[in-house]
Amino acid sequence: MFSKACEYGIRAVLFIAKQSQKDLRPNITEISKAIDSPEPFTAKVCQQLARAGILLSKKGPNGGFYLEKDSTLKLAEIVATIDGDNIFKGCGLGLRECSSEHPCPVHDQFMVVRNGLKKMCENTLVMELAANLEEGETFLKV
Amino acid sequence: MFSKACEYGIRAVLFIAKQSQKDLRPNITEISKAIDSPEPFTAKVCQQLARAGILLSKKGPNGGFYLEKDSTLKLAEIVATIDGDNIFKGCGLGLRECSSEHPCPVHDQFMVVRNGLKKMCENTLVMELAANLEEGETFLKV
């Protein structure tokens, strides 16, 4: 479904969001421990998200990655930045483009599923997911 | 969503199904022309499906790939053979396994989408999709 980079990216952002709510600014070592991911690869992904303006970063002692406490970041922005929007727009059978004028055999059924995924990513706030994480109701590793 | 191999695989099977309804047995050249895919790569995929018993094949002059006319093959079998069933069972954020006892932050929402995809693949008959194809209502290339 999502690429590894995207999976790590979402998990990293959720952890960073949780820490940001406590005014903490985790560094890459802390992040990759918390989400159980390869550290240098995770660093790449976080850098990419920071370049895209999705994460904020601060260098130097006590630096790290963080989010504004009142961020309205949604899952969809993370996914689109890392994996592009083919997953939200592309044809399920790989035709050059998905359109009801030139539909593939599964177009009607696939649109329903794909739009469900899209809506889910567009409606889900990172800060809300991070709150459940804080309650210990959900997990980022194992 | 699906791998390239799986996209080609589904399109190939749908074309083969359509031809089988007309008692034809297309060979690899005809198949890859009909679905606009790289011929040797498509051959690999069709061989894999034939080994798995999903497609039938016949060597020699006038040979090719085919399906029984009354086949009840469903999309899910093609997908599981080529891409495995992680897409139907795996965690959206890449945790080792998806379970409501140890859910990731998007578990509840993701389950809905993933089950939608699963149901779609399990309920869709290849022969029915091939019939629409025959009517010229849907397309396998461009």
Place this chain on the structure above:
DNA sequence: TTATTCAAGGACAAATCTGTCTTAAAAAAA
């Protein structure tokens, strides 16, 4: 000012996915 701590960036390596080529083997037709 200097040393330390950190993100940023780029070069590299391994693994997987995608795609190609060649040869073998089966089956039918000549």
Place this chain on the structure above:
DNA sequence: TTTTTTTAAGACAGATTTGTCCTTGAATAA
């Protein structure tokens, strides 16, 4: 039997994804 047509199979090559390593430069603290 011989030739032709076809799938089957495996070795190979390129591209992409995943993962590692090392250097640079920014920011802070001492």
